[in-house]
């Protein structure tokens with residue numbers, strides 16, 4: 001089954017991973033700007049990173065016929081440095097018209113500090129001015145519940161935010177309803193030890209349904225699995241869920257969310273087996 | 286989204302549950318074998334693990350959610366939000 005991984009940090013992965021993802025029928029990915037494992041010292045470092053996300057990485061993905069999209073921001077961890085964050089935020093508009101940019105992300109909170117909240121709001125200000133989609137990182141472990149509540153508070157506190165243009169990521173059992181009940185999209189991250197397993201992600205889908213929910217690997221420089229989404233597909237099959245339900249979660253939902261992006265271009269239709277060319281589905285939502 | 290019938294779910298996941306219980310038992314034994322065990326009685330994480338085991342023994346239909354909340358920091362609804370700049 002073709003799938004989309006809507007959250008994976010390919011700059012930290014090898015070309016062999018692209019190869020394996022292609023074998024597993026990955027059609028497209030999106031790569032949010034994130035923490036590189038160390039704090040960058042200058043805005044120029046982020047400028048180079050944004051060029052990597054918008055110029056180089058799409059070409060590497062294309063070698064494997066995987067479509068590459070990205071999100072731009074300064075991540076929550078480095079947002080603790082407010083002056084650097086403001087320099088980076090000021091630089092983002094220069095990249096927003098690049099064809100693979102879907103919006104602002106992954107913004108969010110890390111340790112739920114006042115500085116992180118300030119910079120989160122300033123990203124919301126930018127997204128409101130430029131009418132961009134928003135992808136949100138929620139904190140890890142013991143900070144997640146509190147941080148997700150704070151993020152939802154800030155989103156609801158800003159009348160410019162349109163919930164159907166926001167995806168709240170890394171939701172788990174205790175935060176998924178905060179996102180869905182607010183009208184937002186949500187993502188479950190299949191990541192060893194600190195986040196969701198494919199089995200628990202399948203449990204969550206059984207409990208909340210398949211509307212406005214997607215799954216990703218968040219594959220990065222940590223021990224993580226770029227083939228986690230195919231593992232969820234297997235788990236859902238093992239539980240007897242229909243192809244249509246599975247496809248909705250791993251393909252249709254991320255695509256529907258992405259289609260709202262300002263730079264969105266419909267994918268060329270793929271010829272069907274009998275040679276008839278199917279019509280592209282209209283952008284919806 | 287229909288979950289598996291309960292007997293089938295048990296059939297399908299019994300070995301996995303057994304394996305994970307053994308993993309957990311192994312971790313608790315490992316901690317228990319180490320020196321300085323007494324210092325852990327004051328460690329909040331010890332109490333959290335015991336409370337989580339209590340949740341597992343309960344009939345709650347949302348055990349995973351309850352354990353997540355047990356391991357979560359408290360949220361203050363009055364926290365000072367930044368203001369949007371229009």
Ligand SMILES: [Zn+2]
Pocket residue numbers: 007009032034106137218
């Ligand atoms: Zn990420």
